[in-house]
Amino acid sequence: MIYTVTFNPALDYVVNVNHFTLGQVNRTVGEHIFYGGKGINVSALLANLGYESVALGFVAGFTGDEIERGVKRLGFCSDFIHVKRGMSRINVKLKSDQESEINGMGPEITDGDVGELFGKLEGLKEGDVLVLSGSIPASIEPDIYERIMARLDGRGVRIAVDAEKDLLLNVLCYHPFLIKPNNHELGQMFGVELEGEEEIAAYARRLQERGARNVLVSMAGDGALLVTKDGQVLRQGVAKGVVKNSVGAGDSMVAGFLAGYLETGDYGYALKLGTACGGATAFSDGIGTKDEIMRLLATL
Numbered sequence: 674m675i676y677t678v679t680f681n682p683a684l685d686y687v688v689n690v691n692h693f694t695l696g697q698v699n700r701t702v703g704e705h706i707f708y709g710g711k712g713i714n715v716s717a718l719l720a721n722l723g724y725e726s727v728a729l730g731f732v733a734g735f736t737g738d739e740i741e742r743g744v745k746r747l748g749f750c751s752d753f754i755h756v757k758r759g760m761s762r763i764n765v766k767l768k769s770d771q772e773s774e775i776n777g778m779g780p781e782i783t784d785g786d787v788g789e790l791f792g793k794l795e796g797l798k799e800g801d802v803l804v805l806s807g808s809i810p811a812s813i814e815p816d817i818y819e820r821i822m823a824r825l826d827g828r829g830v831r832i833a834v835d836a837e838k839d840l841l842l843n844v845l846c847y848h849p850f851l852i853k854p855n856n857h858e859l860g861q862m863f864g865v866e867l868e869g870e871e872e873i874a875a876y877a878r879r880l881q882e883r884g885a886r887n888v889l890v891s892m893a894g895d896g897a898l899l900v901t902k903d904g905q906v907l908r909q910g911v912a913k914g915v916v917k918n919s920v921g922a923g924d925s926m927v928a929g930f931l932a933g934y935l936e937t938g939d940y941g942y943a944l945k946l947g948t949a950c951g952g953a954t955a956f957s958d959g960i961g962t963k964d965e966i967m968r969l970l971a972t973l
């Protein structure tokens with residue numbers, strides 16, 4: 674089974690505004706609400722591809738209830754923990770001349786809630802896949818990713834991690850099967866601005882030296898670069914299309930890569946399927962559909 678953990682699920686409120694002006698009343702010309710948070714996006718894309726997964730995480734308040742309801746309609750199972758204080762966040766994604774985001778704080782999570790999550794993770798066994806992605810609410814200790822990986826160490830669970838900075842760096846010693854920083858996040862981890870694929874591959878290898886197995890570096894419209902655990906470097910350009918909303922493109926790539934790898938064990942195919950999934954989401958209002966993914970895959 675594939676499990677995704679979203680520590681801080683969200684309703685993504687995506688608004689289109691013509692020429693947004695700070696300090697004035699702006700009117701939307703388009704608006705959508707999606708059920709988001711990185712792990713939930715991974716589960717949604719997997720469901721579109723026909724893969725079952727279970728979404729874990731914490732929800733609270735009326736927004737949390739709506740996320741739980743919405744996720745059912747998206748076609749995958751969830752087993753969220755209901756926390757008592759605060760509410761699940763509403764993340765604002767403003768599409769105008771530039772794209773801006775305001776991501777909320779989320780509810781207050783207690784040690785007891787975290788304990789419940791650990792209880793659910795106890796059931797994971799050899800052959801399962803666990804996706805840990807996204808930020809963690811301020812009320813959770815920042816070493817939660819490490820603690821989860823330490824607990825599952827040696828059980829044969831393949832773990833994919835998509836997180837920033839120390840959250841990612843600190844789990845490398847537990848040998849995650851896949852990490853997916855984007856090129857900017859990779860640079861930030863080492864305090865450098867990365868230029869060119871040679872340099873990106875060199876820094877991806879540095880993450881492998883610290884313990885990561887496969888490092889997939891996404892570069893938005895410039896495609897992606899994969900350094901496999903055997904040291905192969907694979908590059909993939911993007912699918913062609915018109916970008917509508919790139920929120921969740923990275924999560925879709927993670928989902929597609931895992932699905933492609935589980936299906937064939939072939940890294941080249943996994944990278945292509947991940948790219949088709951990232952593109953399908955970038956070219957849609959929400960998470961890409963199977964039809965669009967397959968159409969794009971055939972062009973790569």
Ligand SMILES: Nc1ncnc2c1ncn2[C@@H]1O[C@H](COP(=O)(O)OP(=O)(O)OP(=O)(O)O)[C@@H](O)[C@H]1O
Binds near residue numbers: 910914916
């Ligand atoms: N403008 C685009 N055109 C075509 N494909 C795109 C575009 N943006 C993203 N993609 C596809 O999605 C993949 C992941 O995108 P990106 O690098 O933006 O991930 P990310 O930074 O993790 O995104 P996010 O945090 O918004 O989910 C890219 O490698 C590419 O295949």
Ligand SMILES: O=P(O)(O)OC[C@@]1(O)O[C@H](CO)[C@@H](O)[C@@H]1O
Binds near residue numbers: 714921
């Ligand atoms: O605040 P985090 O957890 O880092 O990111 C949350 C988020 O921006 O990530 C997803 C896109 O990747 C969105 O659905 C969601 O709003």
